[in-house]
Amino acid sequence: MIEVEHLRKWYRVHRREPGLKAALRSLLHRPYEDVKAVEDISFSIGAGERVGFLGPNGAGKTTTLKVLAGLLHPTEGRVAVGGFLPQERAREFLTQITLVMGQKQQLLWDLPPSETFALNRAIYDIPRAQYEETVAELTALLELAPLLGKPTRQLSLGERMKCELAVALLHRPKVLFLDEPTIGLDVSMQATVRTFVRAYNERFSATVILTSHYMEDVAALCPRVMVIDKGRLIFDGALPDLIRRVRPDKRVLLRLSKPVEQRDLLPLGTIISQNDAEVIIQVSQEGLQASVARALSTLPLRDLTVEDPPLEEVMRDLFAQGNAA
Amino acid sequence: MMRLLRVIRAQLRASLALALQYRLEFLVEGLLALLWMAVTLVPLLVVFGARGTVAGWSFAEMLVVLGWFVALKGVLEGTLSPSLMQVVEHVRKGTLDFVLLKPADAQLLVSLSKIEPWRVIDFAGAAVIFTYAFRQIGHAPSAADLLLSAALLLAAVLVLYSIAILVVSIAFVAVRVDNLLYLFQSVFDVARWPSSVFRGALAMIFTYVLPLALMTTYPALALLGKLNARTALGALLGAFVFAGLARLIWLSSIRRYTSASS
Amino acid sequence: MMAALKAYPQMLKTGFAEAVAYRAEFLIWMFATNMPLVMLAIWAAAARSGPIAGYSQTGFTAYYLCALLVRLMTGAWVVWELTMDIRQGTFALQLLRPINPLWQRSADNLAAIPMRGIVALPVVGILLWLARGELSHDPLQWLLLCPALMGAWLLYFLVQASIGTLALRFESASSLFDAWLGFSNILSGYLIPLDLFPRAVRDIALFLPFRFQLSYPIELMLGRWSRGEALELLAAQWAYVALFFMITRFAWRSGLRHYAAYGG
Numbered sequence: 001m002i003e004v005e006h007l008r009k010w011y012r013v014h015r016r017e018p019g020l021k022a023a024l025r026s027l028l029h030r031p032y033e034d035v036k037a038v039e040d041i042s043f044s045i046g047a048g049e050r051v052g053f054l055g056p057n058g059a060g061k062t063t064t065l066k067v068l069a070g071l072l073h074p075t076e077g078r079v080a081v082g083g084f085l086p087q088e089r090a091r092e093f094l095t096q097i098t099l100v101m102g103q104k105q106q107l108l109w110d111l112p113p114s115e116t117f118a119l120n121r122a123i124y125d126i127p128r129a130q131y132e133e134t135v136a137e138l139t140a141l142l143e144l145a146p147l148l149g150k151p152t153r154q155l156s157l158g159e160r161m162k163c164e165l166a167v168a169l170l171h172r173p174k175v176l177f178l179d180e181p182t183i184g185l186d187v188s189m190q191a192t193v194r195t196f197v198r199a200y201n202e203r204f205s206a207t208v209i210l211t212s213h214y215m216e217d218v219a220a221l222c223p224r225v226m227v228i229d230k231g232r233l234i235f236d237g238a239l240p241d242l243i244r245r246v247r248p249d250k251r252v253l254l255r256l257s258k259p260v261e262q263r264d265l266l267p268l269g270t271i272i273s274q275n276d277a278e279v280i281i282q283v284s285q286e287g288l289q290a291s292v293a294r295a296l297s298t299l300p301l302r303d304l305t306v307e308d309p310p311l312e313e314v315m316r317d318l319f320a321q322g323n324a325a
Numbered sequence: 326m327m328r329l330l331r332v333i334r335a336q337l338r339a340s341l342a343l344a345l346q347y348r349l350e351f352l353v354e355g356l357l358a359l360l361w362m363a364v365t366l367v368p369l370l371v372v373f374g375a376r377g378t379v380a381g382w383s384f385a386e387m388l389v390v391l392g393w394f395v396a397l398k399g400v401l402e403g404t405l406s407p408s409l410m411q412v413v414e415h416v417r418k419g420t421l422d423f424v425l426l427k428p429a430d431a432q433l434l435v436s437l438s439k440i441e442p443w444r445v446i447d448f449a450g451a452a453v454i455f456t457y458a459f460r461q462i463g464h465a466p467s468a469a470d471l472l473l474s475a476a477l478l479l480a481a482v483l484v485l486y487s488i489a490i491l492v493v494s495i496a497f498v499a500v501r502v503d504n505l506l507y508l509f510q511s512v513f514d515v516a517r518w519p520s521s522v523f524r525g526a527l528a529m530i531f532t533y534v535l536p537l538a539l540m541t542t543y544p545a546l547a548l549l550g551k552l553n554a555r556t557a558l559g560a561l562l563g564a565f566v567f568a569g570l571a572r573l574i575w576l577s578s579i580r581r582y583t584s585a586s587s
Numbered sequence: 588m589m590a591a592l593k594a595y596p597q598m599l600k601t602g603f604a605e606a607v608a609y610r611a612e613f614l615i616w617m618f619a620t621n622m623p624l625v626m627l628a629i630w631a632a633a634a635r636s637g638p639i640a641g642y643s644q645t646g647f648t649a650y651y652l653c654a655l656l657v658r659l660m661t662g663a664w665v666v667w668e669l670t671m672d673i674r675q676g677t678f679a680l681q682l683l684r685p686i687n688p689l690w691q692r693s694a695d696n697l698a699a700i701p702m703r704g705i706v707a708l709p710v711v712g713i714l715l716w717l718a719r720g721e722l723s724h725d726p727l728q729w730l731l732l733c734p735a736l737m738g739a740w741l742l743y744f745l746v747q748a749s750i751g752t753l754a755l756r757f758e759s760a761s762s763l764f765d766a767w768l769g770f771s772n773i774l775s776g777y778l779i780p781l782d783l784f785p786r787a788v789r790d791i792a793l794f795l796p797f798r799f800q801l802s803y804p805i806e807l808m809l810g811r812w813s814r815g816e817a818l819e820l821l822a823a824q825w826a827y828v829a830l831f832f833m834i835t836r837f838a839w840r841s842g843l844r845h846y847a848a849y850g851g
Contacts, residue, residue, distance in 0.1 A: 011848075069683060072847055072848075073847040094685040099679070104676050105677065105680075108605065110605065111601070115604050119601045122593070122598065123597075123686050363769075367778065371784065379632050504616065507616070511622070514621070514625050517625070518628060518629050522629055522632045
């Protein structure tokens with residue numbers, strides 16, 4: 001569905017320095033510099049896949065997304081989406097894709113969302129029957145019924161996002177580009193958005209590409225992740241593999257039936273936290289079996305669980321490593 | 326008082342730096358200010374190309390009115406309007422709280438939050454217009470007239486400022502106040518002519534309801550030595566009462582805003 | 588193009604809904620269009636002692652009320668919308684729709700006409716009441732007013748669209764539009780009837796595009812030209828429309844190329 005070969009995207013920008021003097025100087029001479037937003041990225045994504053783009057701010061995620069959507073032309077390399085060259089902006093291409101940006105909206109601010117629906121029906125030339133079916137379906141899935149008649153400005157952020165998603169999907173696109181779709185939403189609304197995107201993906205076997213700051217989004221939605229850092233693709237694979245690679249350790253959570261001495265715990269691994277009833281220990285992948293066996297035989301346990309390190313921590317480590325390299 | 330001045334200076338510096346960030350815009354806006362001054366002058370030239378006096382005003386006298394108009398428009402569009410648009414933006418985005426939290430008078434912060442430095446050209450333009458007008462008249466204004474007209478100018482700026490503050494006070498109640506500001510800006514265009522051009526009801530409105538006469542006609546008359554002391558005093562008094570009123574309304578709407586948004 | 592035309596009725600409907608939602612703003616914007624009345628005041632005062640260049644007090648009244656009408660009926664604001672969309676980044680979303688966003692903008696502007704008509708109607712009433720005698724008696728020329736107003740609006744819209752597109756390159760293209768407005772105010776007959784300019788200036792102004800955006804429809808209403816001349820001028824106006832259409836197209840394409848290279 002999506003083929004990217006040796007994609008490069010450079011911008012030339014003028015450098016702005018703070019302060020009055022620098023501003024005055026820049027009236028006469030304006031320094032330029034090249035920003036290498038994307039540096040030689042290649043990948044391919046099959047139809048129906050859900051892929052998450054991970055990376056710190058300014059890593060090149062959104063740039064890559066915009067190149068895929070045809071908004072930006074690649075400086076070098078070849079990009080094909082659904083058999084089209086995105087930058088040609090063919091009508092057939094545009095009717096197959098959609099872009100949702102968490103911070104930008106296409107809903108008309110002072111009119112009810114239903115008005116934007118009607119407008120998009122005309123713009124995408126959606127057959128009446130299909131339109132009505134899609135609207136009914138989206139309304140049911142996202143519980144839009146009470147929202148469609150209210151002016152957009154009166155909706156809460158979460159309600160607006162639901163309508164924003166619906167309007168972006170009216171034409172049943174085959175490729176969804178989601179740029180920070182859950183930004184600013186509360187936890188339950190984030191979950192709603194995730195469930196919905198997944199349902200849409202399964203129902204229409206649409207390809208989904210997501211960028212998000214919330215690891216939960218990526219963990220819940222995307223079997224495959226791509227880590228982009230400083231314009232380069234540094235990982236492409238399943239999330240558990242990524243975690244294993246960055247943090248090859250596990251966490252053993254022990255629930256105790258009675259307090260134990262610290263020296264009894266030390267042989268198991270590194271203690272992360274300890275109180276009378278609960279202990280968390282960090283254990284290397286290889287030492288896991290021995291530690292668990294030892295804990296089971298020597299400690300007064302009520303319960304024992306083995307977990308991956310928290311995702312946010314994995315990410316922090318990942319980009320800290322990247323910055324050190 | 327010193328702190329007040331420091332705050333103003335810091336705000337001006339920030340605005341200047343911001344304005345200079347946009348190189349092209351800086352040049353363009355400077356040229357634009359000149360262009361619009363020319364646009365203001367053309368009708369006057371054409372009108373007086375056809376007539377020696379209009380409504381009792383000679384060309385040179387009318388130029389004095391226009392000089393004040395250009396200067397005040399500079400004040401309005403160079404400081405008040407952009408700052409107040411900023412407030413409107415604050416109210417819309419809900420970031421006004423940041424402004425209110427700062428340890429300085431909110432009215433001051435708000436009304437000087439953004440300036441457009443190229444508008445200085447308006448003052449230069451006004452000075453050129455005055456010089457030319459008094460060359461034509463043949464004698465410079467007397468010191469007393471200068472003083473009186475400076476006092477009246479102060480009153481004019483005060484009234485202008487108060488109207489702007491009133492408009493913003495409304496912003497707390499009705500959100501889309503940028504349009505009101507825009508409306509006021511366009512009504513202000515009336516002040517390019519002396520108030521005696523208008524007759525009947527319009528003349529009354531522009532003297533008492535929207536005191537446009539006070540903004541350009543009175544300072545011009547003062548500079549020409551044609552304003553009697555009683556009108557001058559009345560105008561000054563009126564301006565201060567107006568400003569006080571605006572301040573009161575501002576304070577009460579700020580109170581309402583802070584109690585409502587908590 | 589065909590797709591855009593097919594979607595156009597719905598775009599107009601949405602545009603109208605927007606105009607209704609913004610009715611209070613519309614009212615204010617239109618009240619802010621008071622420059623012709625301000626100019627009328629000075630000319631009326633100047634013409635108290637007798638007509639100027641063929642304009643009596645009633646003549647000036649007729650001229651400026653017509654100017655107000657044309658202004659009210661040919662409003663466009665696409666330049667502000669474009670610069671705003673580009674600065675806020677919502678432009679990207681519009682660009683991904685399969686129809687050029689300018690179509691939607693033109694529909695928005697056109698759909699506001701009924702709304703504007705409501706404000707313009709009293710002006711028509713006052714015009715008929717105060718200066719009926721000054722108006723054209725030729726029904727054909729009143730008929731010509733329709734395409735002339737359409738052309739005037741299109742000129743205004745296309746100029747705004749081409750300048751607004753420049754916002755893709757420059758931080759703020761709206762000041763460029765401001766400059767254009769400055770020239771337009773003088774050379775379109777908005778501030779002063781072109782007849783009152785010195786001959787040389789007038790002759791130049793008659794050829795420039797500004798005139799066709801405002802003065803020409805006024806001239807039709809005031810019956811300044813014979814039928815043949817009026818038709819010739821209409822052709823000239825539409826030639827300018829065609830020219831600015833090409834300019835807009837070019838500006839749009841090159842703007843998009845720039846946008847695709849540098850990002851929003």
